[in-house]
Amino acid sequence: MVTTPQQLSTHPVYVIGGGPGGLAVAASLRERGVARVVVLEKSDAVGASWRTHYDRLRLHTTRRLSGLPGLRIPRSFGRWVARADVVRYLEKYAEKHELEVVTGVEVFRIEQAGPEWVLHATGGRRLVAGAVVVATGYNHTPYVPEWPGRDSYEGELSHARTYRNPGPYKGKDVLVVGAGNTGAEIAADLAEGGAGRVRLAVRTVPHIVRRTTLGWPAQRSGILIRRLPSGLVDRLGALLARFATPDLTAYGLPRPDTGLATRQREGAVPVQDVGLIDAVRTGKVEVVAAVDAFEGGEVLLADGTRITPDAVIAATGYRRALEPLLGHLDGVLDERGLPVVHGARCPRGVPGLYFTGFTNPISGMFRELAMDAEKIARRIARSGRRAGRG
The missing domain is CATH 3.50.50.60 (FAD/NAD(P)-binding domain)
Structure with a gap:
């Protein structure tokens, strides 16, 4: 059963990161009746990391098994989707689901404030959230030994x-x-x-x-x-x-x-x-x-x-760079700087905080993001920590 907006929290759900994981979560939350879900993206457009990858890159997973919830990847993109077509797909995805994406805003720190969350962001912004989904990506900060x-x-x-x-x-x-x-x-x-x-x-x-x-x-x-x-x-x-x-x-x-x-x-x-x-x-x-x-x-x-x-x-990989954002919260990150849980589970004692895109599954990243998005949306709906009319 879809909960009506009147039953929801008065604060939005904030999704940090406008890549495939963040967009998929936002769309899934909207599908479940959330009146306001805000995607915060530090760059000037969705799919920022895909825009900067090398030209010949293609998804290593098939088109049929890589679509996000609510929109299939067009057949015209072929079996192995090219980098530029992934960007086109993510743009169309945000448009089709009418997602509220705020670009040029970077979140620097997340703090727990009773039952709510406070996000400290670009320009001295202090944003209050009913729930937070961190989707800043597995490949976030380039690493050179x-x-x-x-x-x-x-x-x-x-x-x-x-x-x-x-x-x-x-x-x-x-x-x-x-x-x-x-x-x-x-x-x-x-x-x-x-x-x-x-x-x-x-x-x-x-x-x-x-x-x-x-x-x-x-x-x-x-x-x-x-x-x-x-x-x-x-x-x-x-x-x-x-x-x-x-x-x-x-x-x-x-x-x-x-x-x-x-x-x-x-x-x-x-x-x-x-x-x-x-x-x-x-x-x-x-x-x-x-x-x-x-x-x-x-x-x-x-x-x-x-x-x-x-x-x-x-080609020495990336770091998740979550420590400045969340390192002050006990029991949220492990010794490698990765979330201790992901998907529909919240860290122990930290309700309302979710993570997606921080595993590197052999079964395909886009497929995993799509499944996580629906699980997170269901969990937020059931827990009652959902966004209302912000």
């Missing part, structure tokens, strides 16, 4: 967040640091786009899976195995790897000695192959040891090698 000599490095060093396409690197010697999905795809993109030499520095060998095997997408396998025992998933993953992907040991990428599920528990998802395997086998991407330090214009690798690339791109 504090390698010795990094700050005095004489070469070109950038984070993968600023990479767009291989154009500026044509003919150059480029070192990509980090063999996650981003680093693997950027390395392949550079190799295909005319870089003179491409090396990929690897510290932890990743699991590599085909995006599809005989037409079957890796995402569907991820959904099927997600709740199986870790030991069984590790064994199944090893069997699938021997069937679906070649052994790249001779090229510097041996098969991992830890299983797929074991690695997932540590926060690492498999690398979906969108060109890396062929690039490595043909020598267009050279696998080298991890970066240990910088010295002058040289990069020192873990095996003692010294190299002098023209450019270094650090």
Whole structure:
């Protein structure tokens, strides 16, 4: 049963973050009769992170399994939706659901005030909320390790967040640091786009899976195995790897000695192959040891090698950066700076505070966001901590 606006709290529900997770929660709350849900987005438009990703990026999950509640992704976008089309979809999503999105407002601190919440935001704003949903994203703040000599490095060093396409690197010697999905795809993109030499520095060998095997997408396998025992998933993953992907040991990428599920528990998802395997086998991407330090214009690798690339791109991940926002609240963040719970659960003793988008599921981020959005909306409705006419 949908509760009428008169039964709701007098304060809005504030959703922090105008990416897919935040928009999905806002739409689900509206669908359940919430009179006022406000999405606060610090940039000037929804889907900000998708607007700044590299050009060739596509969803690694299928269009059919990536739609958010209340609006399917158009078939015309194809099976693997391109970055620009994801942005178009998110814009259409906010428009279709008539979401109240306030851009240019960043929330710096969230405080509990009795049964309500107080948000301290841009311009000295003090916003009172009946409930808060934090959807600022898993990939929030670019992270570059504090390698010795990094700050005095004489070469070109950038984070993968600023990479767009291989154009500026044509003919150059480029070192990509980090063999996650981003680093693997950027390395392949550079190799295909005319870089003179491409090396990929690897510290932890990743699991590599085909995006599809005989037409079957890796995402569907991820959904099927997600709740199986870790030991069984590790064994199944090893069997699938021997069937679906070649052994790249001779090229510097041996098969991992830890299983797929074991690695997932540590926060690492498999690398979906969108060109890396062929690039490595043909020598267009050279696998080298991890970066240990910088010295002058040289990069020192873990095996003692010294190299002098023209450019270094650090595909070294992101931090959630939730500590300034919530670190003062007991029992909300774990030792890694991640929420202790997510989805429809609130931290113990902290009712009315929800999180979405802070896991990295093998079954697909958009799918997880869609399910979390509906669970959060149901929970807020049932608890009575819902927005009224603000």
